[in-house]
Amino acid sequence: MKALVINCGSSSLKYQLFDMADESVLAKGLVERIGLPGSVLIHRPGDSKVEIQEEIPNHDKAISLVLRALTDAGHGVVKNLAEIGCVGHRVVHGGETFSGSVAITPAVMEALKANIELAPLHNPPNIMGIEACAKLMPNTPQAGVFDTAFHQTMPAEAYIYALPYEYYERYKVRRYGFHGTSHRFVSQRAAELLGAPDAKIITCHLGNGASVAAVKGGKSVDTSMGLTPLEGLAMGTRSGDIDPAILEFIMGKEGLTIGEMSGVLNKKSGVLGISGVSSDFRDIETAADGGNQRAKLALDRFAYAVRKYIGAYAAAMDGADAIVFTAGLGENSAPMRAAICAGLTFLGIELEPEKNSRRGEEIEITKAGSKTRVFVIPTNEELVIARDTVAIAEKAEQ
């Protein structure tokens, strides 16, 4: 079966078409600047690249262009849409409604809409993508795969905020966690590598967005992101954990509205805020190497926060058998992995520098005999979505 994976953002759309016979990627691409001047589709069938500049006012048009590119006589990879057996959508917030991937039905669409208020920026484009596909491919099964679903196994003590309990009852204000597809994928792989399905694993998804999860026996028991992806680690531009009283203080000093303050916390903070250099860790590492002290401080602060979460999650699970690094920074930055692990000798961690210097490949980077083993495992959220979607489509056929 061929499975199309769609990830709709507010002004962008990413897609990959998999041939699930061997899980190869037939084509992938990106639509940028949806609803803005200069919109473009960059379509990559195999190793080639086609750029299609066209007015793309909405997600309907974006999806129809993607489907046209996939079936085009020249740069297409399938003859017609009937060859695409199923479509899987990344959905950011499943609230408490979804603890796993689901077939899209009218009832599911209602529940997705009910969760919009938990993720007002992310869920509406996800819903638009599903509706556009339903219009253009009405007979093709579709599935929703949620960033939050994997973390629904967290116990109440891990997800409840110490706020008046009515806010949880009335508004479902609680920790949900994100990057669940990635934490699930790499923790399952680590359990396989350990040969221990009941292992205690701490997964560090360190990309532009970053989160840590504690996974015990295949179930998420805690994670660093919260009601929204703003909590937890400092990230590219997000503040992560801060004293909530800072909001009132800075808003008073700078005369900011709550919307402006929220913009500062989401878009101007994190390693960008501390370094003043960039939100991209590569630029910050280069600046730090060149002697920029604020860039060095941003990297040190980031590594320190990851190390503290690892310590906390080792405590949450009464130990850790493995730590996993994944996503852009986790897979590629040997200095960051070394900085995080430097303070973890109490867990019996000793890195093997030669192995840690490798980039972007699945590898154990601890010395033989390390009590807690450390792995780099490249994540592949699209493949997880494709696998889940095929499983759902095949079940529906039976």
Ligand code: ADP
């Ligand atoms: P997302 O999917 O959240 O946008 P990624 O997982 O692609 O993010 O990670 C992107 C980030 O990874 C970049 O911002 C960059 O800081 C970091 N990164 C990628 N490659 C390297 C590298 N070689 N060294 C250091 N950081 C890197």
